[in-house]
Amino acid sequence: MLQSVLILGSFGAVFSTILAIAYAKLSILASEKESQILDCLPKVNCGTCGFIDCKGYGKALVKNETEIGKCHVGGDELTQKLSEILSIEVSEHKVAALQCGGGKQETLQRFEYHGIMRCDAANIVSSGPLSCTYGCIGFGDCVKTCTFNAISMEKSGLPVIDEKKCTGCGLCVKTCRRNILTLIPKEQKLYIGCSSPESNLIKKLVCKVGCITCGLCVRNCPYKAIEIKNGRAEIEFELCKNCGICIAKCSTHAIIDKLKARPKAIIGSNCTGCEKCKEVCPTKAIDGLQDNQHKVILEKCIGCGLCYKACKPKAITMAFSLGYVEP
Secondary structure (H helix, E strand, C coil): CHHHHHHHHHHHHHHHHHHHHHHHHHHHHHHHHHHHHHHHCCCCCCCCCCCCCHHHHHHHHHCCCCCCCCCCCCHHHHHHHHHHHHCCCCCCCEEEEECCCCCCCCECECCCCCCCCCHHHHHHCCCCCECCCCCCCCCCHHHHHCCCCCEEECCCCCEEECCCCCCCCCHHHHHCCCCCEEEEECCCCEEECCCCCCCHHHHHHHECCCCCCCCHHHHHCCCCCEEEECCEEEECCCCCCCCCHHHHHCCCCCEEECCCCCCEEEECCCCCCCCHHHHHCCCCCEECCCCCCCEECCCCCCCCCHHHHHCCCCCEEEECCCCCCCC
């Protein structure tokens, strides 16, 4: 009996020593990571990460109780540094996008509003002065909320988002009473600019650029990235290639394109006239006889790049997009 107690006691002592050493080493590693993280953080203690101060956010990162990318003051550069320290893969950067294209010229006004010039106040009064009760009210609550000065109001009555300043913090999304501000991948160049689930008849009556679910974008998308949901078209960003065919086909201009200039196809002298490019061109922008060099009608070309992918002799190049600057 005594021998068993001694053996068990010896095992207990050994394991306790091992655990104590491991705890000490892990504590040192944790404190080292915490120190490295705190050195990286901006120390402005703004609270937009959800913690009282930068120190609290740093400790939570070490304990794996939160995620990197929440420090919007530090931006992408800080996120990259934190990912290296913590050996965590960086998630894609997102920016705010307004899912409404109905400004003063596109949407009818039901009555004149003379109350408090805030979206939340105007929304209480018969859902705002505009005919579309799902569109942007236009009093700029999101502008006041944005701590990075990334949103401004334009003459049309709609907010404009500066993607160079937007950090994807989501404060404007939480503020918007109409839930028409959302976060999308920064690399995504087009999205649906309508959030109304109303019938097509009502949307035609109240807004010139509302999605009328005609299905042209769905039928013409070569990547099957668009479908009709909740009374409007929706783009699955994982499938979308930003080709812009849906924009060219949309009859009401309900799809917003962030690109300021799209490329044009140019056919070189090594064209064999196989006509593969003509077969895939959605806007009939390619002209020419079989077995002869083809040419592109630039006015019709939308820069989707389908002809470029289909050309076997690689006679097509994409050009003329120097006007666009990546945000």
